[in-house]
Amino acid sequence: MKHIVVVEDNEDLLDEVLFHLGRQAAYQVSGARDGRELDACLAARPADVVVLDLGLPGEDGLTIARRLRDQPGLGIVMLTARGGLEDRVTGLETGADAYLVKPVDMRELVAVVDSVLRRLPPREEEPEEGWVFYPARWQVRSPGGTLQTLTAAENRVLQVLAEAAGQTVPRHQLASVQGKPALDFDYRRLESTISRLRRKLDAGDGESPVRAARGQGYAFIDRIRIKP
Structure with missing residues (x-):
């Protein structure tokens, strides 16, 4: 679930923005009225997007944006009454x-937050607990922290293998996720996809966690977590 923090000193507007963003099932929303409350929110849980007013008491929004802009995986949406060209340029240049x-129409705000989230790189995570698979992003992270981007075919195959980790998946089942009936499928395409996938998952010592079971299919033999 994505964490959205709204920083706004007008309590009525803050409540309205929190209400509309909070209706999105994929969001957890928090509110702050100034920079100090924002810092308390971020200390409790890192944010994915900060919706930031500029005219705040104490530390102003531009100053806050300057110190937040280098945080990896954090998006900033400025929501302000300052609509002049120079204000917009300064806001964008600030981060x-x-x-x-x-x-602002709340539907537009939700759409903009969604758009910013889609453009953000995945937040760096500690390389622990084996492999991590992100099917929605078409990416997989190795135990050592290396992030690999997959093709659509590789992503579909890995999803089936990850869901059955430790068990052999028949070739016909892997073929079926490629969008064609197994009887009509050219199994050379599957072998090619598996070969590319194994190279990407090579742990560096020539050993990939995707192993062939002769005459049966393939298995992902290591532990792997599936995350959104």
Whole structure:
């Protein structure tokens, strides 16, 4: 679940923005009225996107954006009454990924937050607990922390193998996820996909966790977590 923090000193507007963003099932939302409350929110849980007013009491929004902009995996959406060209340019140069002028339609705000989230690189995670597979991103992370991007075919095959980790998956089942009936499928395509996938998952010592079971199919023999 993505964590969205809204920083706004107008409590009515803050409540309205939190209400509309909070209706999105994929979001957990938090509110802050100034920079100190924002820092407390971020200390409790890192944010994926900060929706930031500029005219805040104490530390202003531009100053906050400057110190947040180097945090990896964090998007900044400025939501402010300052609509002049110079204000927008300054906001974007300061580190904002998007700049919206009040009053804003809440549907547009939700769409912009969604768009910023899609453009963000995945947040770096500790390389622990074996392999991590991100099917929605078409990516897999090795135990050593190496992130590999997959093709659509590789992603489909790995999803089946990951869901059955430790067990052999028949070749016809792997063929079926490629979108064609097993009887009509050219199994050379599957072998090619498996070969590319094994090279990407090579742990560096020539040993891939994808192993062939002769005459049966393939298995992912290591532990792997599946995450959104």
